[in-house]
Amino acid sequence: MAAPQDRTVIENCAVATVDAADTEYATGHIVVTGNRIESVGPGPAPEGLTHVTRRVDGTGHLATPGLVNTHHHFYQWLTRGLAQESHLFDWLVALYPTWSRIDEPMVHAAAQGSLAMMVRGGVTTAMDHHYVFPRGAGDLFGAEIRAAREIGVRFSPTRGSMDLGASAGGLPPDFAVETTEAALLATEEAIDTYHDPGFDSMLRVGVAPCSPFSVTTELLREAAELARRKGVRLHTHGSETVEEEQFCKEKFGMGPTDYFESTGWLGDDVWMAHCIHMADSDIAAFARTGTGVAHCPSSNARIAAGTARVPDLLTAGVPVGLGVDGTASNESGELHTELRNALLIHRLAGGANALSVRQALRLGTYGGAQVLGRAAETGSLEPGKLADLVLWKLDGIGHSTIADPVAALVLGAAAPVTLSLIDGRPVVEDGRLTTVDEDAVARTAREESRRLARIAGQA
DSSP states (O other), X not given: OOOOOOEEEEEEEEEEXXXXXXXXXXXXXXXXXXXXXXXXXXXXXXXXXXXXXXXXEOTTEEEXXXXXXXXXXXXXXXXXXXXXXXXXXXXXXXXXXXXXXXXXXXXXXXXXXXHHXXXXXXXXXXXXXXXXOOTTOOOHHHHHHHHHHHHTOEEEEEEEEOOOOGGGTOSSOGGGOOOHHHHXXXXXXXXXXXXXXXXXXXXXXXXXXXXXXXSOHHHHHHHHHHHHXXXXXXEEEESOOHHHHHHHHHHHSSOHHHHHHHTTOOSTTEEEEEXXXXXXXXXXXXXXXXXXXXXXXXXXXXXXXXXXXXXXXXXXXXXXXXXXXXXXXXXXXXXXXXXXHHHHHHHHHHOTTSOOXXXXXXXXXXXHHHHTTOTTTSSSOOTTSBOOEEEEEOSSTTTTTOSSHHXXXXXXXXXXXXXXXXXXXXXXXXXXXXXXXHHHHHHHHHHHXXXXXXXXXXO
């Protein structure tokens, strides 16, 4: 007979469950047993609970599901603040030569910095899209996974790739790409080594050729076949800029969405980053196939890529989550700020009813879980789901006069995280990470950033 599991009881807090009915409690409780949510409801926790090892008084707080980040490039943590006034293609051309010099210690430091920033700000499930693999750089994919395990975050890394260099008509320089065969072999090895498909999984691997202008049609098609043979998800960039659409029409005779569909890249096991320049027919194709979108409002604005049609995507039934994107185009590196920025950007474009505060919270939680294929396990506070949750402090000077706690979280200043549980374990307490030394992470990242700058300057 299995030993009884320890319980954590959180009481006296506002609760936004983000379940199908958007159930909320002005004052409620959450009971966590082991790594699962046992109960959520109004008022105090049930009496007579045994094996309660911790009780948390949540007075003045809002409990929500943990935030889910659906798009990122961790390595860019080392190159923040560069190419400040560039559009996407110019920005990429400016930074590719530096990125091609990264190595394993740099990627580990960048992943720790990226994850530490996100997790401290309420992220409980993170993803990364790593697609730059310089020869002789070491185990870059493994370095990210090691960093995620050290911090204790639920992680969905995708093994990216580029095989279309400038000499063949692509955007990245030739020295920054792999061969098609090498990319596919390394991707399959990453899946076989790391992927865990289980309900409780802390690590699920995806397949992620970079973009239409950096990979061949052969790689796209064979990567989709590989992912489906292995039962993992597919991710890429799509419809990010006007230039990308022009590239696809000139090279393939069709727009990005039609091109992706022709290569097997639409489906309910696929999600794409950005999806800004989409016609009604593109949105209809995503809705018809269940293809998801990672919406990155701050990055889209930083590189002036445009405003995605998120309200239209949601109306059509397309799964949409939020993404930080790489911190070379979103230097804050936080997902919490994306809740507010998404709401503001879409109201600016579409009016006061374009997006509500609760829709913004759903994008950052359940929507992200949908996009990553994990909505059955996380993304809402419901009995039986994994205990990934955040307790936000809203009784301080930044929020105490906003009566609606969800509005306080979304519209107010960045709310402090009093407690964050991932898989039932505390990873943030009173605004600080419990699993790593934040000062050491910052120091190492700074040192590796400077080393990268020196190496790139000597190239």
